[in-house]
Amino acid sequence: MIDLYTKPELYDAIHSNYMWDEKIISKIGKRVGGPVLEIASGTGRLSNVIIKLGLEYTGIDLSKEYTKTAKMRYGNQGAFFVQNMQKFDLGTQFKFIFIGFNSFLHNLSNESALDCLKCIYQHLSNNGTFLLSIYIPDPSFLYRDPNNLYAATDYFNFKDSKCRIMEKNLFNPETEINNLKWFLEVDGVLQEEEYNFSQKMYYPHVMDLLFEKAGLVIKEKLGDYDSSPMDQESNMQIYICGKS
């Protein structure tokens, strides 16, 4: 079993075409200004969106390997630290904080999710803006046959081969944790190595309570990256919050 978050090159190859969240981050960055803190900054996929705006950027992530990659890329234009989103203290506040691309789902209990939001509250300036983006739990995904493999990505190029990710998942309805196993398919051949990660499912009504407990006030609830409002048809839950 391999932790996906120790393999920055593979992560980058898989996500090289993922850009759909850049526009909203850029729009809010422009409106709110810096300094900006990204939680779970990974290999720096979204760092450049902020750096390009000329704003002061800091990213934190638990993965040493991903943070090293982000530093190699943008270390002379931003600050990157290995930190746990559930307990960090950077000793300063930010005008714009964001946690994108489902990273919040790595808080595997309501308690750790609340710890994370409380840390964010401490780091948000009084008139600051916080954005959080996760998908809405989908039973047709969670309750698939756990023995079957499903395509998790489109084809992408990795080490000069045509690759894609095949996945299995097992959802525990008691803990609401979905355990995912990813397998790399290289030129049509499934590889043996197993990449693991887990996500806890958060429903919108639980997010409402967590924000309230952390002292964060929801200003807008969006249902997609095109900024359409969240409704019953939405696949995404994107929150824009402040302190009051």
Ligand SMILES: C[S@@+](CC[C@H](N)C(=O)[O-])C[C@H]1O[C@@H](n2cnc3c(N)ncnc32)[C@H](O)[C@@H]1O
């Ligand atoms: C889906 S990736 C997103 C990375 C990047 N933000 C992006 O959009 O490409 C999730 C990230 O969350 C990080 N992560 C997981 N648990 C974390 C924790 N407790 N504290 C900080 N980062 C964490 C992982 O290392 C990984 O980089």
